[in-house]
Amino acid sequence: DGGITQSPKYLFRKEGQNVTLSCEQNLNHDAMYWYRQDPGQGLRLIYYSQIVNDFQKGDIAEGYSVSREKKESFPLTVTSAQKNPTAFYLCASTPGTAGSGNTIYFGEGSWLTVV
Amino acid sequence: GQQLNQSPQSMFIQEGEDASMNCTSSSIFNTWLWYKQDPGEGPVLLIALYKAGELTSNGRLTAQFGITRKDSFLNISASIPSDVGIYFCAGRGTNAGKSTFGDGTTLTVKP
Numbered sequence: 001d002g003g004i005t006q007s008p009k010y011l012f013r014k015e016g017q018n019v020t021l022s023c024e025q026n027l028n029h030d031a032m033y034w035y036r037q038d039p040g041q042g043l044r045l046i047y048y049s050q051i052v053n054d055f056q057k058g059d060i061a062e063g064y065s066v067s068r069e070k071k072e073s074f075p076l077t078v079t080s081a082q083k084n085p086t087a088f089y090l091c092a093s094t095p096g097t098a099g100s101g102n103t104i105y106f107g108e109g110s111w112l113t114v115v
Numbered sequence: 116g117q118q119l120n121q122s123p124q125s126m127f128i129q130e131g132e133d134a135s136m137n138c139t140s141s142s143i144f145n146t147w148l149w150y151k152q153d154p155g156e157g158p159v160l161l162i163a164l165y166k167a168g169e170l171t172s173n174g175r176l177t178a179q180f181g182i183t184r185k186d187s188f189l190n191i192s193a194s195i196p197s198d199v200g201i202y203f204c205a206g207r208g209t210n211a212g213k214s215t216f217g218d219g220t221t222l223t224v225k226p
Contacts, residue, residue: 004157006157033214040218040219041218041219042119042121042203042216042217042218042219043203043205043214043216045213045214088155090157090158102145102146102163102165102207103146103148103160103163104148104160104205104207104214105160106150106157106158106159106160107157108156108157109155109156109157111155
């Protein structure tokens with residue numbers, strides 16, 4: 001089945017550690033995104049990538065890093081510089097940029113908790 | 116970042132009643148999307164709208180893309196208990212990287 005797979009579903013991070021969240025899609029979508037969701041709030045864009053080997057900062061990129069070495073993969077690293085990383089993280093993708101290509105599809109999310 | 120105004124923030128309705136929610140923005144969008152999110156899960160796409168004035172149905176769900184391109188509404192008819200969840204709108208413009216999301220409407224359906 002085609003879709004977006006995020007892993008792990010639950011992750012615990014100690015203070016000062018970097019952690020990486022995986023996102024893989026087999027939809028052959030060009031663009032991929034990472035969002036952060038805090039309880040009771042909407043989604044905020046962290047980073048996005050429209051093509052392989054290229055990515056741009058979103059609204060809250062500080063303390064995060066990404067890479068896009070392959071079309072199907074867009075891992076997110078939450079660095080120790082992110083002071084409040086506890087949140088629900090959502091990976092998403094879109095086919096393209098026009099018409100139905102503008103539709104966003106989401107993964108199932110990853111919970112990150114700082115302990 | 117820019118936010119959409121989504122209302123109401125929460126709704127409590129009886130099973131069988133209809134539910135309506137809407138989103139408004141100061142910006143024009145080319146696409147409006149409506150999602151449902153269950154706790155701890157990713158949002159699932161319900162309806163996508165690509166053209167001003169478009170009215171689209173998906174089962175008991177109906178959504179419209181406002182003529183001004185600055186608003187959209189979602190209606191759920193004859194609600195059932197499994198409709199419970201958080202409903203989000205999202206607007207997308209010409210910048211492929213940018214989507215704007217509403218803060219969600221939490222729907223509770225009482226049996």
